[in-house]
Amino acid sequence: MQTRLSSKLVKAAIIFSFGISATIATTTSAFAQTTPDAVYQGLGGKEGINKIVADFLPIVLADDRIKDTFKETDMERLGLMLAEQFCALTGGPCKYSGKDMQEAHKGMNINNAQFNALAEDLQIAMEKNNIPSSVSNKLVAKLAPMQRPIVTK
Ligand code: HEM
Known part of the structure; x- marks a missing residue:
């Protein structure tokens, strides 16, 4: 029992x-x-992304590893296109209206080191805006597949 x-x-x-x-x-x-726009929200939405891009471009233009590539670039357009692209990629309410990545970088002979330099500069711009690495790493991860169409050297 x-x-x-x-x-x-x-x-x-x-x-x-x-x-x-x-x-x-x-x-x-x-x-x-998480919601589909978690990374977009984590970056601070449109306003946050605009701020990050505004900080990113001068960092790129001061970076000896890549600055020469941008000598003849319309930086205002580049900023607008990047902000649109980051917003769309992270689930925000935007549509990227620029050239596709292969077309945009055609003939530039970009190598892996240059690609990584640009990604590093973006990380610095995000750090400057106090974006937690859990969020910034996700944006960089979303850009990683672009290495294939952009890096041709
Ligand atoms: C993940 C990496 C990258 C992304 C997401 C990216 C994104 C973009 C975008 C959205 C545009 C604008 C396209 C348009 O005007 O319609 C652009 C243009 C440009 N990119 Fe990149 N890019 C990347 C890597 C690089 C690298 C590594 C370089 C050189 C070191 C570079 C150099 C340029 C230049 C010079 C232009 C302007 C082209 C022109 O004047 O028409 N990009 N890129």
Whole structure:
């Protein structure tokens, strides 16, 4: 009798604890779920992205590793296009209206080191705007597939 009762108690305890873990698992995954525009919001929306791009361009133009490439570039257009592209890429309410990446960088002979230099400058601009690395890394990760059409050397 004693053993049957305690085995019943053990069973009940197991079922109960399963219930708890299921609840915890559901709650945790509900928290972990992010909205499709989480990175856009993390960057501070349109205003935040404009600010990041405004800080990014002078950093690029001061970067000896890549600045010469931009000698004849209309920086105002580049800024507008980048802001639009970052907004669209991160789930914001924008449509990128510029050239595709292969077309935009055709004939520039961009190498991996230059690509990485530009990504690094963008990270610096985001740090300057106090964007947490959990967010800035996500934007950089979204840009990574562009290495293929941009890097031709
Ligand atoms: C993830 C990396 C990059 C992204 C997302 C990116 C994005 C863009 C965008 C959106 C444009 C504007 C296209 C348009 O005018 O319609 C552009 C143009 C340009 N990019 Fe990039 N780019 C990247 C890497 C680079 C690198 C590594 C260089 C050189 C070191 C570079 C040099 C340029 C130049 C010079 C232009 C202006 C072209 C022109 O004057 O028409 N880009 N890029």
